[in-house]
Amino acid sequence: MYEITMLAADKGEDVNPLLPETYDIVWSIVCVAIIAAVFYKYVIPRLMKTLDERADKIEGGIQRAEAAQEEAQLTLQQYQQQLADARLEAAKIREDARLQGQQILAQMRADAQAESDRIVAAGHAQLEAQRQQILTELRSEVGRTAVDLAEKIIGQSVSDEAKQAASIEKFLTELDQTNAGIGVGR
Numbered sequence: 001m002y003e004i005t006m007l008a009a010d011k012g013e014d015v016n017p018l019l020p021e022t023y024d025i026v027w028s029i030v031c032v033a034i035i036a037a038v039f040y041k042y043v044i045p046r047l048m049k050t051l052d053e054r055a056d057k058i059e060g061g062i063q064r065a066e067a068a069q070e071e072a073q074l075t076l077q078q079y080q081q082q083l084a085d086a087r088l089e090a091a092k093i094r095e096d097a098r099l100q101g102q103q104i105l106a107q108m109r110a111d112a113q114a115e116s117d118r119i120v121a122a123g124h125a126q127l128e129a130q131r132q133q134i135l136t137e138l139r140s141e142v143g144r145t146a147v148d149l150a151e152k153i154i155g156q157s158v159s160d161e162a163k164q165a166a167s168i169e170k171f172l173t174e175l176d177q178t179n180a181g182i183g184v185g186r
Helices: 002-011 022-154 161-182
Strands: none
């Protein structure tokens, strides 16, 4: 290059050392055009395709995230609804249990009252039976005593059983009428 500059200087032309030769500029423009054509033909479409794929992935990811968020929101609402339903069901079960408890308690009270009434009735029946037995024994005892007294008063024996029973019955009837007139009941 030094020789070219010297030759150009010998010819008397002014040569600017900063400007390249015309053939260098032409070949440089051809190379840049070829490289640009290759870039526009192969590199830029692939780069655009890659960028579009990334954009689709990002947008798809956002859409999937939004869909997942909507699904999560729907699931949360379903869960809250199920929870509310479960609470209502639990309240209903508690109320049913409380009512059943009251019914069982009322039934037990009724059964206890019936058992108490049965025991009292059995006691009254037993007392009445004992009273009748005591009255029968007393009648028999009073009758014998009356017969003994009558024999002592009369001085003879009242040995006939039929007469004895009739005398005792007559005496007890008179005694009952006397007690009824006075106001003393059995």
